[in-house]
Amino acid sequence: MKRVNGAMIAFGAIFAGVGLLFFCIGAWIGFFLDPNAPGVTVNGDQKAMGIFFMLFSSIFIAIGVWQIVKQIKQAAKGKRLLEEGTLYWAEVSNVLQDTSVTINGRNPSYIECWCTDNMGLCRNFKSNSQMSLPSMLSFGSRVAVYVNPEDDEDYFVDLSQFTPAQVNMNMQYGQNNYDQSNTNYPNYPNF
Numbered sequence: 001m002k003r004v005n006g007a008m009i010a011f012g013a014i015f016a017g018v019g020l021l022f023f024c025i026g027a028w029i030g031f032f033l034d035p036n037a038p039g040v041t042v043n044g045d046q047k048a049m050g051i052f053f054m055l056f057s058s059i060f061i062a063i064g065v066w067q068i069v070k071q072i073k074q075a076a077k078g079k080r081l082l083e084e085g086t087l088y089w090a091e092v093s094n095v096l097q098d099t100s101v102t103i104n105g106r107n108p109s110y111i112e113c114w115c116t117d118n119m120g121l122c123r124n125f126k127s128n129s130q131m132s133l134p135s136m137l138s139f140g141s142r143v144a145v146y147v148n149p150e151d152d153e154d155y156f157v158d159l160s161q162f163t164p165a166q167v168n169m170n171m172q173y174g175q176n177n178y179d180q181s182n183t184n185y186p187n188y189p190n191f
Contacts, residue, residue, distance in 0.1 A: 008071045016064025019057040026053025074128070081156040085146030090115035090125055090157070092141045098129045106131065113143055113157065123147075127157035 030050015090113035097107040108129035117123050125145050137143075137159070144161065148154035 009068055012064040012067030012071070014064070015060050015067065019060025019062075019064060022057035023054050023061065026050045026055075026057060029053060077154075078156045078158075081146040081148060081154070082158070084148070085156065086118075086149050088115045088117065088123070088145045088147060089142050090123075090145045092137065092139055092143060093124075095137065095139070101129065103131065111137065111143065111157065111159070113145065115145065117147075123152075125155055125157050127159060130159070 027050060030047045030053070033046065033050075092111050092113045094112040095109060096112065097109050099107055101108055108131050110129045111127045112124065113127075114122060114124045127143075144158040146156045146158060
């Protein structure tokens with residue numbers, strides 16, 4: 001089952017929390033700080049500074065909330081496709097790095113895979129980016145792909161069978177996580 005990415009939820013929560021903190025500070029400085037209180041010196045820029053803090057912090061809040069909502073939507077989509085989607089077994093054709101994103105000097109990876117669908121058409125799929133793809137996932141590995149029956153562009157590449165905990169459990173009990181008896185195995189096209 002597709003799970004929510006806890007690290008990205010934490011990232012979003014930290015951004016939203018820091019933004020909310022600065023928003024409150026800005027509101028306090030700009031609107032609630034009493035200039036008549038003893039020891040408080042106020043100049044004419046107090047309200048402008050408070051508004052600046054509030055506007056700047058709103059960007060942090062928006063980024064944090066957007067990241068949390070994005071992760072929850074992705075998990076819901078994956079769960080829906082796992083329950084209602086058509087299962088295809090696709091063969092990994094590439095393991096690539098997403099060079100448009102760099103986190104701590106590292107790039108997330110994603111896989112490209114393909115299979116032949118029920119109508120004999122060759123279909124290509126791309127997984128979501130992940131910071132660590134298992135080393136056992138290589139060219140020729142089979143991965144489960146769940147496709148929405150009504151929309152061919154709506155799919156989920158399930159890499160959960162390659163997580164270290166799942167691989168250890170399957171090795172320990174000699175089980176395969178999926179029933180592959182009634183599925184479409186990749187057929188190489190004739191060139």
